[in-house]
Amino acid sequence: MATPGRECEVLVVGAGPVGLMLAGELRLAGVEVAVVDRLPAPTSESRASTLHARTMELLDNRGLLARFGTLPNDVMGHLSGIPLSLDLDTPYPGQWKVPQTRTEAILGEWAGDLGAHVARSRELVGLTERAGTVEAVVTGPAGTATVRARYVVGCDGEDSTVRRLAGIDFPGHGTAREMIRADVAGIDIPNRRFQRLPAGLAIAARSRDGVTRVMVHVFDRRDTGRRDAPDFAEVCADWQAVTGEDISGGTPLWVNAFGDACRLAARYRRGRVLLAGDAAHQQMPIGGQALNLGVHDAVNLGWKLAAVVRGRAPERLLETYHDERHAVAARVLTGIEAQAALLLGGPEVEPVREVLAELAAYEPVRRHLAATISGLDVRYGADRDDQPLLGGRLAPVALRTASGPTTSARLLRDGRGLLLIPASDDDRKARLVRAVHGWRDRVQAVPTEAAPGLPDPVLVRPDGHVAWTAPDGTAGLTEALERWFGPSAPDHLTEGTTMDRLAGKTALVTGASRGIGRAIAVRLAAEGALVAVHYTARADAAEEVVATIEKDGGRAFAVRAELGVSGDVHELFLALEEGLKERTGDTRLDILVNNAGQMGGVAPEETTSEQFDRLFAVNAKAPFFLIQRALRNLAAGGRIVNISSGLTRVANPSEIAYAMTKGAVEQLSLHFAKHLAPRGITVNSVAPGITRNGNPVFDIPEAVEQMAQLSAFQRVGEPEDVADVVAFLASPDGRWVTGAFLDATGGTLLG
Structure with missing residues (x-):
């Protein structure tokens, strides 16, 4: 949320459907978004339906x-x-x-689920672009604040303050003819579908809730110069003049007017300021095209802006937003002007x-x-008769993959690009998968059976438009990938190795100063991730883990926070974001491993209420709120791994309370997996068994031998055994596993 002095990656001005759609698209890619709106609450006026x-x-x-x-x-x-x-x-x-109110509520809920927040009663009053940033001056209940953002997007309607402050021209013409409309309760009149009568045009439609929307235009009325909404008496007078019906006995719920004004912004982008929706184009709302046009703007812009902010694509990608959407709007507005002339x-x-x-x-x-x-x-780009799909939308298509039936729509839900490979030739499939290898973090390659409407492989942008297709070979694929998704990532250039799988990724491992957490941190760093090593008390142990990682060529830093106490998550993320910002330039988090935990070791008869509460605070409550807070930072396609315990499957009376907390962790994983799947984020739980953890009992050979007999492999577990499982789930190879419980006990008590 925008607050005084707050920095964010993108500031969205306007919390209507367009602004909320854009915020959701940006959050899907892990971009830090602040949304401000001058209204104290969402509007109750349902303009577009x-x-x-x-x-x-x-x-x-x-x-x-x-x-x-x-x-x-x-x-x-x-x-x-x-x-x-x-x-x-x-x-x-x-x-x-x-109703637009419903659309706005759903998009707001979705964007909120992805970690976007709306600050209301905030009005933009100043905009200054400086090197690499935009300073937005915002007034609100607490006074005036300066929000610094890398980019600002105006989704604030026809009278856009963003457009005015950015100095973007808005050529076109104002209203010459208008219609006035009202939602009226308590009237009983015939439905009318664009009924042209001698004096004017009348429309009436009664909804299921008994409210009738009336719209009326008087033919000989020109250029009213209206500044305020009409009153209900004017609606009644015009309605009676055109239809002869008296609706004055009804109760008006909403009254407004709209005209045939038509304007189109000269540019959709000036520097680090962009426009979308009605801020970029004003048109008469004939046929409900205005809201739809704006939502399409948001979807076109969202993935492009996210790619630039994330450093995955050059800034010139933003020019394609103007080139594509400005041309579409010009064509749509021409059609609406023609309709307005014939309708009014x-x-x-x-x-x-x-x-x-x-x-x-x-x-x-x-x-x-x-x-x-x-x-x-x-259709974006020049028409090509030899490639009729190129530039157009990929029509929704049912697919059959190695993982079973799916649809193209489902495969686009994480906001990444998509390479569909309906090739019967296994060699060609392999060549296409290899060709897209360097873009695995941005493009999902999916071999599939041939399907009607999908005769050839297609590269699909996150907005559903086809960026490349070819009947054979891979010619032009690399160029298309570089144009729309940026250069190939260096971390994927080494073929045949797994030690670069997490290069460019960031990870937080809680409880990482010793035992299993230490092994996980070391393993993730060896795979290329920048690892935040969390600890509670042993700073020396955490720094030793960091030193070990750095000695082997990896990157890590330590963060301290005591979990299970008030302010624990806030303290941890302050240190985490500071460390990430210093080393990467942003606060994106790709992997969260909730490993920190506390065992009980107390007989059930002797467990106190304080001990019970402490176990739940550290083992169950902290992971929940760590995930909740991490949603602001987690990128699409992120990974969450929660460390559970084999004691959720094997009874040990001295650990009843501990086992209960780990059962809660497994439920946490299951339900968050469902909640975060739309962002492509996987959430799983891993249950270690008897594993060397520094406990003195592991220094007693006889005790170790007895414990080893409980495993199907006749040995106790090593922290690295569990770390390997976590590394798989955190890697691209674990993309199809979510909501799972993975037994990493070495087959304890299989029989």
Whole structure:
């Protein structure tokens, strides 16, 4: 949340659907986001109520449709009020009706789940770009604050303060004709679908809750110069003038006006300031295209801005945001202007409307117009007859992979790119997988059986558009990968070795100064990760772990915090973020290993309430809140490993309370795994058995021999045995394991 003096990677101004969609997209990639909005609470006004097919596909790509539940759908749309079927090749043809308030709430919930926060009652009043940063002056309840961000994105509507402060021109024209509308309860009038009457245009639609939305335009009225919303009396007067019906006995719930103003920002980007949604384009909301156009902006921008912020792609990638979305908006606005002229024009436009209705009856014309309205016709880059998929959206397709059936939408949910390889030739599959090897952190390669609509391999951007395709070979794939995903990562250039699997990654291992935690820290560092070695009291032991790692060419630093006490998580993350920032330039965390724990060793009859509470505070409560806090830092595709215990499966009365805490840890892993799967974050628990941990009992040969007999391998475990399991789960190889309990007891008590 934006606070005085706070630094963040991206500041989003405006918490409407566009700003929240963008915040979620950025958080999906682990970018630190602050969202500010001048309103004290989300608006109760439901301006936009239509989601089109392409928006539904994008929401499906992020796993969001289930949150909406069942939505009313009508395959019939319109063009300037002329009925037009929107039936196209998509799972979501037509118009899907949902109040904007609901859309905003769902996107806000999703962004919040990913770690984004909205600071309300905050108004932007100043914007200054300096070398490598933007200083935003924000006023709020606590006074004036300066928020320093690497980038600022204005999602703050037609009257965008961001656009004004950035000095971005907004050419076009203002309102010449308008419609006024109201949501009215307590009236009973016929539904009207774009009914053109002698005096004007009337629309009425009654919703399931009994509220009727009315919209009315008087033909001979021009350029009202309106600054404030109309009152209900004006709505009633115009409605009666056009329809002859009296609705003054109803109760107005919301009244506003919208006109045929049309403006398009000259640039979507100036330096480190960008625009999205209505801040970039103003249009008459005919057919519900405005909200959809803005959400598409956010999805196009989100992954690109995240790649630049994360240092994975050069800044020139942001220029493609302007190039692509500005051109799309120009085309959409031209269509809306044409519709506005034919919808709000008087009797003089009737001949043109009749001709248009005749043309729309021809199937190629209908499909063309329907695709334009639905957002399904967008194609980035030059058309190529030999590659009809290139630049266009990848239509949702059912796939069969080695892991079973899935869909292209599911594979895009973690916000990474996707290389689908429907090749029957095993050699070609292998060549394509190798070709994308250096981009494994940004692109998922998925061999699949050939599917209708997917004859050739395709490289799909995170926004669902095809970046590369070829009927054979790999020509052009490297160039496409470099253009859209940045240079190949050096940590993946060494083929055939596992010791670079975590290069460029950051890890926090709690309780890492000794025993299993020490072994995990050393192993992750050997794989290339920068490791934060957490300790509670033994600074010398933690520094010894750091020295061992550095001696072997790895990177590590120590962080101290006592777990299980008030302020423990805050203290730990202050030190962690300071250490990460100093060494990497940001606070991204890729791997969290909750290893720190405390054993009981007390008979159940002698366990005190204080001892019981202490065990739960350290072993169960701390991991929960460490994960909760880490969600702000964890990148998409991150890994969480919670160390449990074999005692959740084997009885030991002296450790009842301890075993209970570890049972809680396993439940923690299971439920967080479900919660974080949309971000591609895996969460698993690993249960060690009898493992050398520095306890003096391991210095007694007879005791060790007795303990060894409990293992199927006839030996006690070594910390490195457990560290190897954790390293697998933390690596790219563990990407398909989540919510799992891994027994790392060496087969203790198998029989």
